[in-house]
Amino acid sequence: MATQRLATRRLALGWGVLFTFLGVGLFAAGMEGGLVVAALGLLALAAWRFPLSDRWFIRRRAAARIGAVCEIWLDEAGIAYRQTGINGHIDWEAITRIIEDDRAIIVMQGGIALMAIPKRAFGSPEASTQFLSKVRLASDTNGH
Secondary structure: OHHHHHHHHHHHHHHHHHHHHHHHHHHHOOOOHHHHHHHHHHHHHHHHHOOHHHHHHHHHHOOOOOOOOEEEEEOOOEEEEEEOOEEEEEEHHHOOEEEEOOOEEEEEEOOEEEEEEEHHHOOOHHHHHHHHHHHHHHHOOOOO
16 A cells, blocks of 8 residues: 555645646636636545545455565566566566655556565565665666
8 A cells, every 4th residue: 555655646746736726726717617626636635645545445456465475586687576376577677766665665667666565574674775775776776
């Protein structure tokens, strides 16, 4: 859930602010529909700030994967992974940026999340930092 929220926070914040200001502007120009647009913007901002509904939607979409064991390891060519019924590999060249906060690491290719790793999966904060450093160095995403 934290990963989904982290990946979409800029989009939700941007659209929420845009709709709020646009709605207020339309209402100030005499259009009653501006209040509806502003209300939608405020609702988007509230959903961004207080993610109550996110938990329900995300749990429904990812129910089969929640709690499943996943193994991740680094090799010369990229990041390999194995989860119940799924295995794969992400080449270093495919990784264009990494998003992180205090709860999760997201490996991205442009605007697409390739892999999300909760930081609690690491044995310690140092292990998380070490993993992240290796991925940034190998994928050449230092600073991205």
